[in-house]
Structures are given as structure tokens and as C-alpha cells.
Amino acid sequence: MYTTSIHTPVGLAVICGNEDGITSVRCSNEPVPESSFVPTILHKCARQLEEYFLNGRRFFDLPLCPQGTPFQRSVWQMLAEVPYGRTMSYMELTRRLGDEKAIRAVAAANGKNPIWIIIPCHRIIGSNGDLTGYAGGLARKKWLLEHEQIANGQLTLFS
The missing domain is CATH 1.10.10.10 (Winged helix-like DNA-binding domain superfamily/Winged helix DNA-binding domain)
Known part of the structure; x- marks a missing residue:
């Protein structure tokens, strides 16, 4: 699992996933350790979230892999x-x-x-x-x- 983060107007967005897709995006009040290698899909997610906060993105085009029942x-x-x-x-x-x-x-x-x-x-x-x-x-x-x-x-x- 890889991790990266971006600053947003409502706090730090922590993005986790692997080459297959995004497993989590969560808001954090504290910095988190980031992976030394970050797959392209996590960079794409970060870019799309930045676009969302700049009023330019209404839909996300990302493979999602949420874990749940x-x-x-x-x-x-x-x-x-x-x-x-x-x-x-x-x-x-x-x-x-x-x-x-x-x-x-x-x-x-x-x-x-x-x-x-x-x-x-x-x-x-x-x-x-x-x-x-x-x-x-x-x-x-x-x-x-x-x-x-x-x-x-x-x-x-x-x-």
C-alpha cells in the first residue's frame, strides 16, 4: 500500500492505494508518512482532488478499491x-x-x-x-x- 497527501481548504487529504486503484482517501489533521514511491494512480487522484477544490471537477475518473462488506x-x-x-x-x-x-x-x-x-x-x-x-x-x-x-x-x- 502506498500513501501520499495533499493540502486542501478543509485539511490534509491522505490518499492510499496501489497500482490497481485507490483504497482510501481520508482527511487528517496531522501529517502522515508518505511512501518513497507513489504510483501514478495516486498522483492522478491528488490532481483530481485539487481540481475538485478549484471548482473544476465534478466527476472523478479513478479506479476505486474500497474494502468493505x-x-x-x-x-x-x-x-x-x-x-x-x-x-x-x-x-x-x-x-x-x-x-x-x-x-x-x-x-x-x-x-x-x-x-x-x-x-x-x-x-x-x-x-x-x-x-x-x-x-x-x-x-x-x-x-x-x-x-x-x-x-x-x-x-x-x-x-
């Missing part, structure tokens, strides 16, 4: 389908997966998403529009949602 991977696949600049409630996500009773499991899988921003778990909100739960902290979630709204030419979601 089949259920978690199904949730992450649904997350990847939430369009840039849009949000979806946990309940709506759960309904799309076919079982309203699984809302807690869906929320838990969302919280274990290993690939920050690229699998956009920040776009999932409470049914009443509240920002709820985010492994990176609610301030980061709010920033990311506002960033996407502004990049889409819309006013901020939040006052």
Missing part, C-alpha cells in the same frame, strides 16, 4: 450516484437500497466510507435537511456542500 459496498455504490451539488437523505438512500428498516445499517456504512469526497458521503443529510453525522466533522461537511453549491452557481444552502 458487500452491504457496505452497495451503500457506497449508491453514494457515488448522488450528483455533484445535490443532497439525499439517509431515508431516501435507504429506500433506494430497498429496505427502510435498514436505515441504521445504511448510516453506519455511510460513516465507514473509506474514500472521502470521491464517494460523496458528505451529500447525505437528515430527512429534515439537517447536517447529521460526518466522520470528518460537520464543519467540513458544511464546507463541502457549500463549495459544491457555489461551484454550481447557487447560493449557499445554509445561513
Whole structure:
């Protein structure tokens, strides 16, 4: 496994993976040791994340290799389908997966998403529009949602 990182407006983005693809992107408040060799795919991921933060990228073109249970991977696949600049409630996500009773499991899988921003778990909100739960902290979630709204030419979601 190889590691690199980039500075972003919301903290250090730590990118991990190998020649086959990206296994994780996470936000860190502390520097992390970087690999002496970094595969091209990690450099490509870093470049695409930089483009995202500069308002130029809405879609990512990267091979992703998140590690998780089949259920978690199904949730992450649904997350990847939430369009840039849009949000979806946990309940709506759960309904799309076919079982309203699984809302807690869906929320838990969302919280274990290993690939920050690229699998956009920040776009999932409470049914009443509240920002709820985010492994990176609610301030980061709010920033990311506002960033996407502004990049889409819309006013901020939040006052």
C-alpha cells in the first residue's frame, strides 16, 4: 500500500492505494508518512482532488478499491450516484437500497466510507435537511456542500 497527501481548504487529504486503484482517501489533521514511491494512480487522484477544490471537477475518473462488506459496498455504490451539488437523505438512500428498516445499517456504512469526497458521503443529510453525522466533522461537511453549491452557481444552502 502506498500513501501520499495533499493540502486542501478543509485539511490534509491522505490518499492510499496501489497500482490497481485507490483504497482510501481520508482527511487528517496531522501529517502522515508518505511512501518513497507513489504510483501514478495516486498522483492522478491528488490532481483530481485539487481540481475538485478549484471548482473544476465534478466527476472523478479513478479506479476505486474500497474494502468493505458487500452491504457496505452497495451503500457506497449508491453514494457515488448522488450528483455533484445535490443532497439525499439517509431515508431516501435507504429506500433506494430497498429496505427502510435498514436505515441504521445504511448510516453506519455511510460513516465507514473509506474514500472521502470521491464517494460523496458528505451529500447525505437528515430527512429534515439537517447536517447529521460526518466522520470528518460537520464543519467540513458544511464546507463541502457549500463549495459544491457555489461551484454550481447557487447560493449557499445554509445561513
